[in-house]
Structure formats: structure tokens, C-alpha cells
Amino acid sequence: xxxxxxxxxxxxxxxxxxxxxxxxxxxxxxxxxxxxxxxxxxxxxxxxxxxxxxxxxxxxxxxxxxxxxxxxxxxxxxxxxxxxxxxxxxxxxxxxxxxxxxxxxxxxxxxxxxxxxxxxxxxxxxxxxxxxxxxxxxxxxxxxxxxxxxxxxxxxxxxxxxxxxxxxxxxxxxxxxxxxxxxxxxxxxxxxxxxxxxxxxxxxxxxxxxxxxxxxxxxxxxxxxxxxxxxxxxxxxxxxxxxxxxxxxxxxxxxxxxxxxxxxxxxxxxxxxxxxxxxxxxxxxxxx
Numbered sequence: 001x002x003x004x005x006x007x008x009x010x011x012x013x014x015x016x017x018x019x020x021x022x023x024x025x026x027x028x029x030x031x032x033x034x035x036x037x038x039x040x041x042x043x044x045x046x047x048x049x050x051x052x053x054x055x056x057x058x059x060x061x062x063x064x065x066x067x068x069x070x071x072x073x074x075x076x077x078x079x080x081x082x083x084x085x086x087x088x089x090x091x092x093x094x095x096x097x098x099x100x101x102x103x104x105x106x107x108x109x110x111x112x113x114x115x116x117x118x119x120x121x122x123x124x125x126x127x128x129x130x131x132x133x134x135x136x137x138x139x140x141x142x143x144x145x146x147x148x149x150x151x152x153x154x155x156x157x158x159x160x161x162x163x164x165x166x167x168x169x170x171x172x173x174x175x176x177x178x179x180x181x182x183x184x185x186x187x188x189x190x191x192x193x194x195x196x197x198x199x200x201x202x203x204x205x206x207x208x209x210x211x212x213x214x215x216x217x218x219x220x221x222x223x224x225x226x227x228x229x230x231x232x233x234x235x236x237x238x239x240x241x242x243x244x245x246x247x248x249x250x251x252x253x254x255x256x257x258x259x260x261x262x263x264x265x266x267x268x269x270x271x272x273x274x275x276x277x278x279x280x281x282x283x284x285x286x287x288x
Contacts, residue, residue, distance in 0.1 A: 003070050004031040006187045008094045015099040016149055020142045023088045025079035030072040035094045036120060037065045038156070039073075040138050044088035046075040050123045051170040062131050063169065064160060066120035067097065091138045095153060112161035123169030130165035185210040186224055197236045198260050203229060237261070238274040245283045252279045 008017065030049065045058040050071045057073065065071060079086055097117060105114055126134060134156055141152040160166070189206050206229065207217035221229050237259040244255045256267035271279050 002030070004029050006031055006033050007191070008033045008035045008037075016095040016153060017093070018138075018141050018144075018149060019092045019094075021088075021090045021092060024082065024086075025075040026073040026088045026090070028072060030070060032068045032070045033094075034067045035096050036067060036117065037071075038093040038134075038138075039063050039065070040091045040135055041073070042089040042091065044075055044079065044086065044090075046073065046079070048073045053123065053169045055169070060131065060135075062126040062134065064116075064120050064124040064126060066117060066123070069121070069123055069170075071123075091142060093138070093141070093153065093156075113157055116157065116161040119166070119168070122172060124160075125167040125169055126160065126163070126165060127167060128165035130159060130163040134159060185212065186221065189221075193233060193236055197233065197240060198258060200260065201233060234270050235274060238271055241267070241271060241279070242275070242282065245279060255279065 026044065026046075039062065041057055041059060041061040043059050045056070048055055048057045048061070048063075048071070050063065050065065051069050073088075075088055078084065079088065104110055137152065137156050137159070141149065141156070144152050189210050192206065192209055193201065203214050203217070207214045210217050210220070212220065218229065221232070225232055227235075241255050241259045244250055244258065248255075250258065252268075253264045256264045259267070261267035261270075268278055271277075271282070275282055
């Protein structure tokens, strides 16, 4: 099983991401990433590989993983035949340790968080009452927005840092052997889009970055993101437009051009499609 190295924050365009997933089966490959990850399995069963550990998992399984630990969840064979109504459901939180800044980790009040992150290098299984409490907090976190997400994440990390319901998944911190791995071809594409969404980006351009033909790129992109390239590009642009509407006094037309749209009418149309509101309606709701 080849290891795929990727960057979640580049793909999701966010330093903190909370995802509620429902799939026929868990589809992520054996992979690693610099972001820390909290995974709560709501439904499904099978085997999980985390670092050098291979274990069974079932509904209620919860783990907290440090940076760059290889991992994958593999459902039992029955999930792959589409002969039943089984679902693989989970809540996953990704965040980059760097979002809090070096000064945060120098605080005396952050000692327990530092210790938690150090322990997470071995992979942590969360059990008992802590599992139940954090499961409730994750269900609430999925519904939160903006700064409430950061507050919710801090609450969860605080609980984890003081809990005794923690078991190491690997006996030692995971250090990869000198074995071949394949780089996520789309990782550089996500980063390129994040840095260049303001300008026109063609399909040929991003396919070349991924070292694929346009046809192969489209197929891979759809398989990995469940959306086509243009849909993803618009999501990134609209996400940044929302930030401008919240944080700046720019006009709607200025924001449209700043986010890569040539006409305000097209921007308004796509903004409403993605958010359910026009830019002006969105700004008015935020201002209340």
C-alpha cells in the first residue's frame, strides 16, 4: 500500500475544517498530512491502519492523530458491493498547529495542550466518558460558524488534554521508514488555486501542474473532490468573497473583480447559488 502525502488545508482552503461525512464506504487512500486530525466514526466498521498499528474499528471509534501519521480506514468487504443500505458516517476535524502561533505554545496555560500534541504523535484512541462527551461536542461543532468553530475546537482540545480516557495507538512516535511514497498530484493544484483564484485559471493550466492530460485531470479531480474543477474554483472564490464582505468596506463590484469574476452579474448568480443569498443579503445578515 503506497503512502500518499497531501495537505488538507490547501484542498479545503481553511486552516480549521469540520466535516460531516456520509459515504457508501470510506474512500480516502492510505495517506498522511501535516494537519492534526480528530476522527469520530458514527457508523460503519472494518479495519484502520494508523502508523504501524492495524486495528478493528466500529461505530463510536474516535482517534486523535498528530502531524504526518499515515492512516486509512478500510470498511469490511460488504460495504463495497452496494447490496445493502450500510453507510460510512463520520465527523472529522482538521487543523494546522501553526494557526495558534508560537507565542500561544509558550504560555503556561498551554502546557497541557503541548503535551497533548506531543502524545498525538503516537496516535491517540479516545475512549470512555471522554469519547461520549467529545462526540456530543463534535455534533455541535458541525453546526457552528466563524469564530465559534475556534472556540469549539479549544473546548475539545481542553477536554482531551485533561482526560485519562486516552490510549496510545502506537508505542512510539511514528517516524516513516525510507520507503517510496507518491505525492498527491492535486496538492499543488489546491495550493495554486488558493494563491491565484483572483486571475483566470484554465483547465489546461491546472492539468499541467498535476502532470496529467485535461481528461485524466478531470477524472481524478472529480473522484477526489466529488465536484468538477470549475465548481471547486467557484467555491474558493465565493469563500474569499464572503471574507471580503465581512471584513472590508469594498463594494460588491470591487469584490467581484477582486475574486476573479469578470462581470458582477455572473458573480451575483454564483454567489447566490453557493450561499443561498445575494452578496448584499449576505452582508446585511452579517451586519445585524
